[in-house]
Amino acid sequence: MSGKRIEITPETRIGLLLEAYPRLEELLLELSPAFVALKNPLLRRTVAKVTTLRQAAQVGGVNPITMVNALRAEIGENPLEFSPEPEVEIPFSPSGKQNAPANTPTVKVIDVRPILAEGNHPKEMILREADALSEGQKLEFITPFPPTPLIEALRERDFRTETSQTGPGEIRNRIYR
Numbered sequence: 001m002s003g004k005r006i007e008i009t010p011e012t013r014i015g016l017l018l019e020a021y022p023r024l025e026e027l028l029l030e031l032s033p034a035f036v037a038l039k040n041p042l043l044r045r046t047v048a049k050v051t052t053l054r055q056a057a058q059v060g061g062v063n064p065i066t067m068v069n070a071l072r073a074e075i076g077e078n079p080l081e082f083s084p085e086p087e088v089e090i091p092f093s094p095s096g097k098q099n100a101p102a103n104t105p106t107v108k109v110i111d112v113r114p115i116l117a118e119g120n121h122p123k124e125m126i127l128r129e130a131d132a133l134s135e136g137q138k139l140e141f142i143t144p145f146p147p148t149p150l151i152e153a154l155r156e157r158d159f160r161t162e163t164s165q166t167g168p169g170e171i172r173n174r175i176y177r
Contacts, residue, residue, distance in 0.1 A: 008071050009080065010064045014038070014056055015048040017071070027074050031067055032060030034145045042119040051149050058148045104138045104176060111142040113169070123150055126175075130159055133177040144169045 006012065006020045018025055018038070028035045035056065037043045053071070057064035069079040108129060112122040122141070129139050151161050151173065160176040 008053070008068055008075070008077065010054040010057075010068055011052050012068075013049060014051045014053065015044070017053070018044070018048065021071075021075055024071055024074060027071060028056075028060075028067075031070060032062050034060040037116070037145065040116070040119050042121060043116070046121045046123075047149065055148045055152070059145050104136060106140055106174075107133060107137045109140045109142070113142060113144050116144065123153075126150060127153070127157075130154060130157070130175045130177075133159075133175070135177050137177055139175045141173050141175075143171045143173060146171055147173060 004020050006016060008017060014028075025038055028038060038048065051059075053068055054064045057067050060067075065080075072079055110122070110126070110129065112126070115122045115125075126139075126141055129141075133139055146163055151163060154161055154175055162174040162176075164172050166172050
């Protein structure tokens with residue numbers, strides 16, 4: 001441990017958690033293979049700083065309560081008491097707004113998997129591309145895992161989104177204006 005103790009809750013940021021308890025990285029990797037992105041130094045410095053354990057649980061397909069309590073147990077802390085919570089919701093569904101028509105033209109398809117593999121983060125590029133959409137247009141980007149924090153940021157900007165898994169390591173994310 002780095003000397004600074006923190007309380008582990010669903011709202012704890014991954015970067016802060018791993019700064020305080022570096023050994024928990026291995027447990028996260030055991031909980032879900034999707035967390036292999038933590039090995040990428042750039043993603044560790046960027047995405048991990050803003051992603052909560054709750055968001056990471058969605059990405060990894062893990063129940064957030066189970067994940068938090070496993071992490072707490074590893075450092076010798078008692079489990080948190082939680083009110084019943086539904087199983088983790090994987091964001092492979094449309095946002096709460098009405099879906100875009102099936103004939104919405106796709107302006108661009110971007111495969112960000114090579115960008116991530118190089119250690120770069122495509123967030124700003126995706127946000128720029130989304131902001132450039134005109135009403136009735138769609139942007140699609142491909143990721144190896146559900147980009148939950150990015151989808152939440154897009155929804156906060158009033159975009160409609162859909163996410164679906166089309167193959168192993170292939171998540172298609174559609175953004176509609």
